Amino acid sequence: MVRQIIALALLAFGFTQVVRADEAADLLARWKAASGGAHWDAVKSVRTDGTLSAGGLSGAFDALQDVERGRSRDHYRLGPIEGADGYDGTVAWTRDPGGEVAALDAPEAKRRARSQAWLDARGYWYPSRIGASYGKPEVRELDGRRYDVLVATPDGGDPVTLWFDARTHLLVRTEQKQGADTATTSFDDWRDVDGVKLPFHSTTFLTDTAGRVDERNRSEVQASSMKVNVAVSDADFAMPAMAETARIDAADGVTRVPFELVNNHIYAQGSIDGKPARFLVDTGGANLLTPVAAKKFRLVGEGKLAGRGVGEEVVDVALAHAGEVRLGDAVLSRPVFYVMDLGKLPAVEGCDSDGLVGYEMFRRFGVTIDYARHELVLAEPAKFAPPAGAHVVPFELAERIPIVQGKLDGLPVRISIDTGSRVSLTLHSPFVREHGLVDKYHAAPDAVVGWGVGGPSRGRPARFGTLELGDLAVTGIAGDLYTGDKGAFANPDLSANLGGGVLRHYTVAFDYGAKKMYLAPNADAAGVDAFDRSGLWLLGAGDALDVADVAKDSAAARAGLREGDRIIAIGGEKVASRGLPEWRERLRTLPAGTKLAIAYERGGKAAQADLVLADRIAKQWK
Numbered sequence: 001m002v003r004q005i006i007a008l009a010l011l012a013f014g015f016t017q018v019v020r021a022d023e024a025a026d027l028l029a030r031w032k033a034a035s036g037g038a039h040w041d042a043v044k045s046v047r048t049d050g051t052l053s054a055g056g057l058s059g060a061f062d063a064l065q066d067v068e069r070g071r072s073r074d075h076y077r078l079g080p081i082e083g084a085d086g087y088d089g090t091v092a093w094t095r096d097p098g099g100e101v102a103a104l105d106a107p108e109a110k111r112r113a114r115s116q117a118w119l120d121a122r123g124y125w126y127p128s129r130i131g132a133s134y135g136k137p138e139v140r141e142l143d144g145r146r147y148d149v150l151v152a153t154p155d156g157g158d159p160v161t162l163w164f165d166a167r168t169h170l171l172v173r174t175e176q177k178q179g180a181d182t183a184t185t186s187f188d189d190w191r192d193v194d195g196v197k198l199p200f201h202s203t204t205f206l207t208d209t210a211g212r213v214d215e216r217n218r219s220e221v222q223a224s225s226m227k228v229n230v231a232v233s234d235a236d237f238a239m240p241a242m243a244e245t246a247r248i249d250a251a252d253g254v255t256r257v258p259f260e261l262v263n264n265h266i267y268a269q270g271s272i273d274g275k276p277a278r279f280l281v282d283t284g285g286a287n288l289l290t291p292v293a294a295k296k297f298r299l300v301g302e303g304k305l306a307g308r309g310v311g312e313e314v315v316d317v318a319l320a321h322a323g324e325v326r327l328g329d330a331v332l333s334r335p336v337f338y339v340m341d342l343g344k345l346p347a348v349e350g351c352d353s354d355g356l357v358g359y360e361m362f363r364r365f366g367v368t369i370d371y372a373r374h375e376l377v378l379a380e381p382a383k384f385a386p387p388a389g390a391h392v393v394p395f396e397l398a399e400r401i402p403i404v405q406g407k408l409d410g411l412p413v414r415i416s417i418d419t420g421s422r423v424s425l426t427l428h429s430p431f432v433r434e435h436g437l438v439d440k441y442h443a444a445p446d447a448v449v450g451w452g453v454g455g456p457s458r459g460r461p462a463r464f465g466t467l468e469l470g471d472l473a474v475t476g477i478a479g480d481l482y483t484g485d486k487g488a489f490a491n492p493d494l495s496a497n498l499g500g501g502v503l504r505h506y507t508v509a510f511d512y513g514a515k516k517m518y519l520a521p522n523a524d525a526a527g528v529d530a531f532d533r534s535g536l537w538l539l540g541a542g543d544a545l546d547v548a549d550v551a552k553d554s555a556a557a558r559a560g561l562r563e564g565d566r567i568i569a570i571g572g573e574k575v576a577s578r579g580l581p582e583w584r585e586r587l588r589t590l591p592a593g594t595k596l597a598i599a600y601e602r603g604g605k606a607a608q609a610d611l612v613l614a615d616r617i618a619k620q621w622k
Helices: 003-007 021-034 037-042 107-120 291-296 345-349 359-364 429-435 580-589
Strands: 045-054 057-066 071-078 081-087 092-095 101-104 132-134 138-142 145-154 160-165 171-178 181-193 196-207 219-228 246-248 254-262 265-272 275-281 302-308 314-321 324-327 330-333 336-340 355-357 366-370 375-379 391-394 402-408 411-417 425-427 447-452 455-463 466-469 472-475 478-481 496-498 506-511 516-521 536-541 544-550 566-570 595-602 605-612
Touching: 021 037, 021 145, 021 160, 045 071, 071 107, 081 107, 092 107, 101 107, 107 145, 107 160, 107 171, 181 219, 291 336, 330 359, 345 447, 345 536, 391 402, 425 429, 447 536, 447 544, 536 580
Parallel strands: 275 355, 411 496, 425 478
Antiparallel strands: 045 057, 045 219, 057 071, 071 081, 081 092, 092 101, 132 145, 138 145, 145 160, 160 171, 171 181, 181 196, 196 219, 246 330, 254 265, 254 375, 265 275, 265 324, 302 314, 314 336, 324 330, 366 375, 366 506, 391 516, 402 411, 402 466, 425 496, 447 455, 455 478, 466 472, 506 516, 536 544, 544 566, 566 595, 595 605
């Protein structure tokens, strides 16, 4: 329920023991008897009206369940936004606060929807609707109370852990895996409605892998009215049309926007409510503004939700409406912006931006990124044309991010496509552990390899062999293996994240309506994917560069440089003579063995060091 709100937290218990069916059946029968017994046999639908609260915001909420077929639909308002979710019996869908609508057809989205459909259809009592297998019931204690706990795996779904109050036999809690986190929903305030008991209050929160709960992730639904056997129709659960809030103000339905490529990131000039704005263009994100930018555009953020990116930190997120946002002649009316502090990102990038545009633009328009020409082309869906000679790669959607299937050195992989990532390819930690990839790729020691929402991202650099995407083969990718248990790269549903380090070698196009990505090699496609040879992670600091991390066993470590050092000059050039992106490029592409004199300050005292660049990963994978 309310999948979009839980997904802002930008999102099991499993038992394999096989038991007799009557052990689970007895427990489920006690639940049915306690909540209405045979009265449930006549229940065809349930409608809920009430209030949704989350992140200090609240608004009207209504939901409809088709109990016979497991179909569902909910609609919510939360402060300045509104949205909806649904399941039509086959596919789950979502309508975002900006009016964008998408079918969620990735396998994990389908499994999650199937499990929810089993709950809505009361498949635990009526297995002919949707069946399930069960683990062995257990007795557990929590906060001084006893519970009967049962793990069910609906047919085609993910496991759901059911907690029943041992005294009342009512369902009081469910737990389901959501990426690397666990979503827990509690039920209380049970009331009689036409002979059956229904919970008028529910609370949902996320628990991370360390067992921590962030209150900003908590949402509550308080029902004011619940009714059974209301009339339902197919139209109630069908995916709605998108709101007509997007257009291109050009006669041919196409607009071309120049961009800068900085650290493999796409920066384009646009506007918000007629005022100039500089955006990072990110398939992995949604419309976002920094708090400073929101103030500049006179937008007031409301609420305090939780946002998460590649870093381990969770940051505050507020919500705000603008009048319109533009990229060239492409316009979104009444867009919702998530207002979020990006921390040290300007220092990481060596340049400023107001925020980013992402999924909303990609969902509304055909988008082509010509990395060679530094040109972004947005087209009305009917006017979109893929690049000539492009490889076609189908994709799925789980939330907002396109996900493709392929193979990496013979291993099947599911990869998110992320223009907002500077790196080439990051392997997710569950995938790395499952296949023993640290040893397979002789990965270098752990170091900072990226930086985004939530702070730095650490990984173990490595050279990969061949990535196959459809009929396209990409060889010699220099990437990294994430080994942590927090952040986006700890998601077990995906194998890897493909970023700008690879995408910049192509003209890349996205047709979200057809769910197809196109990759046309450009003149740089045969180039070697270079990797940093210094071991330094640097932050811009005016006329100096601050050392934020020194990789173990790297050139910088051998030169005696440390985290916290302040670099003033490199190779006899003052740092101020070049931008941070240029220094990063030099430290990546200058040949191994190049000797660079480093002038720096440590504790306010001047010092010198000789940095001899060295490869941290193999030149090619074997």
